[in-house]
Amino acid sequence: MTHLTDTQLQGLADGTLRGPEGMSAREHCEDCSGCGAELALYAALAGKLSALRDPAPPADFTATVLAAAEARETQLVQRRHTLLAALPAAAMAIVAIVGWALSAQVNRLIDGVMWMRLVVGVLSPVVETVRVPLVLGALAFVTVVLAALSRTLRPSHRVTTS
Ligand SMILES: [Zn+2]
Numbered sequence: 001m002t003h004l005t006d007t008q009l010q011g012l013a014d015g016t017l018r019g020p021e022g023m024s025a026r027e028h029c030e031d032c033s034g035c036g037a038e039l040a041l042y043a044a045l046a047g048k049l050s051a052l053r054d055p056a057p058p059a060d061f062t063a064t065v066l067a068a069a070e071a072r073e074t075q076l077v078q079r080r081h082t083l084l085a086a087l088p089a090a091a092m093a094i095v096a097i098v099g100w101a102l103s104a105q106v107n108r109l110i111d112g113v114m115w116m117r118l119v120v121g122v123l124s125p126v127v128e129t130v131r132v133p134l135v136l137g138a139l140a141f142v143t144v145v146l147a148a149l150s151r152t153l154r155p156s157h158r159v160t161t162s
């Protein structure tokens with residue numbers, strides 16, 4: 001009889017190899033010291049693996065997880081509520097800032113127009129009284145300039161014609 005394969009030994013160790021095949025394999029292990037030792041090794045390994053596979057959860061595991069999830073959910077809901085409550089406030093703040101800026105701009109425009117009106121109102125009589133002398137002065141200035149120009153041009157004209 002041939003020795004058992006690793007698959008057969010593992011099946012024997014974890015109890016998945018049953019029936020006639022399992023019976024004959026077990027009988028072989030009782031007679032064969034090599035396969036018996038390997039089966040003992042696999043059995044010990046399977047026992048350790050199954051112990052690892054099912055770690056005992058702490059008694060309050062579920063309660064702790066549920067409490068943590070609930071706290072997280074509450075936190076999220078609160079944050080959402082805070083955001084929702086902050087949105088109108090932010091919108092109102094933006095409207096207030098824009099409105100304030102606009103009104104400041106309009107006030108400045110009105111102030112500017114009023115200042116211009118005031119300046120024009122104050123200056124218009126002055127301009128009215130000053131206008132005639134200004135026009136006369138401008139005329140006199142132009143006359144002087146034209147006279148100077150004609151005086152400087154005349155000799156050169158004379159030189160070119162003679
Ligand atoms: Zn064997």
